[in-house]
Amino acid sequence: MRTIHAAKHDERRAQILAAAERCFARRGFHGASIAQICKEAKISPGHLYHYFGSKEEMITAIAESGLVYTQARVKQFTESKTDAVSATVSELENLRDAQRRAGPGVLLDILAEAARDPQVGGILQDASKGMRLLLATFFEEAQKGGDIDPDLDPQMSAAIFISLIDAGKALTVRYPDLDMDRFGKTMETMLRRFLSRQN
């Protein structure tokens, strides 16, 4: 018997997934072909199907890993020790930089796909629910601490914040040449006024 190296297997799987993600970002989930992914991952189709049962499985795996990553960032954000408004604004800057580096990626494709494919939809909705819970709890704590307006609805405020991530992705597509520093300033104004304790 030959020993199975689970770690090696997982690593290769991740490499293929990364290659697939590049292809999907370039041509969309249904526009990219298995042949292109094979070329990008330097693997034969037969071998690829040793790692993934179907193209759909690759799509859901990418959706899942992308959302897990985002959720981890949200968690990290909610554990930050600075006050809520400053943390939000600095997170906004991080988002902006990440976008400048990597472009919109596959999030818009995931959103479009989630609207019609129940499986992708379920993955997105679960992840979104989790993130909203994290954020809402964070807001509640901040309200108790007197950082932000105690009259705000934490659940709905959290939903707004999450949808602002999507808005940011869409924005770079609509306005590729937008002065992001200037935009960030106005966005910061809006969030400060929204969150701040009203007099």
Added chain:
Amino acid sequence: MRTIHAAKHDERRAQILAAAERCFARRGFHGASIAQICKEAKISPGHLYHYFGSKEEMITAIAESGLVYTQARVKQFTESKTDAVSATVSELENLRDAQRRAGPGVLLDILAEAARDPQVGGILQDASKGMRLLLATFFEEAQKGGDIDPDLDPQMSAAIFISLIDAGKALTVRYPDLDMDRFGKTMETMLRRFLSRQN
């Protein structure tokens, strides 16, 4: 010689486009096939290609018509005679109702496609630029009239508003069961605080 009836021709073209849009909304631009569109439009493939030169041409036509419609609504909004904040809030409600009726439609697909197809991208960017201009002018007028905070950056505020449309579409996908009335209230709070003249 037989005369061409331009009106009839255009009408049929519009019917096909509407059928195609339903298919695209159901399966995505690349997931929907010509055969499905033909069935939905009750037309043969040969005849369909009498009206459109390619599938790509149908995609761009749909993107264009959808964005022209949105632009018209924005124009209508900017010509409303009520004060800026109320107009914004009531427009928010309209958007919400439209979404409840028709679902997210193809906007998310257009955004995803625009990120990789330069032609669709150009169409979206032109339309977005036009809408931003309209909105920015509207905000400037409102600033002169004392309706909203004169210190706001009209261009960037307009960009935020437009990306909020996209955020709304994404939101219904992320949270299909969200209490939209409650959400709308919090969104209204945010926009009021954002736009209102600060003391």
Added chain:
DNA sequence: ATCTGTAGACTGAGCGTTCGCTCTAAATAT
């Protein structure tokens, strides 16, 4: 008023290509 030639409306079989995926067998590791 009727006939006729012609161009537009329309069909569906089928083109070449590419799709997602399978299978056989060679290569490789134990």
Added chain:
DNA sequence: ATATTTAGAGCGAACGCTCAGTCTACAGAT
């Protein structure tokens, strides 16, 4: 020797699209 990994030819199906051809409505000739 045996079990696993890997390659790539190739499967049937579906793709976007074409084309040869029928049918129909109407302008112009009679």
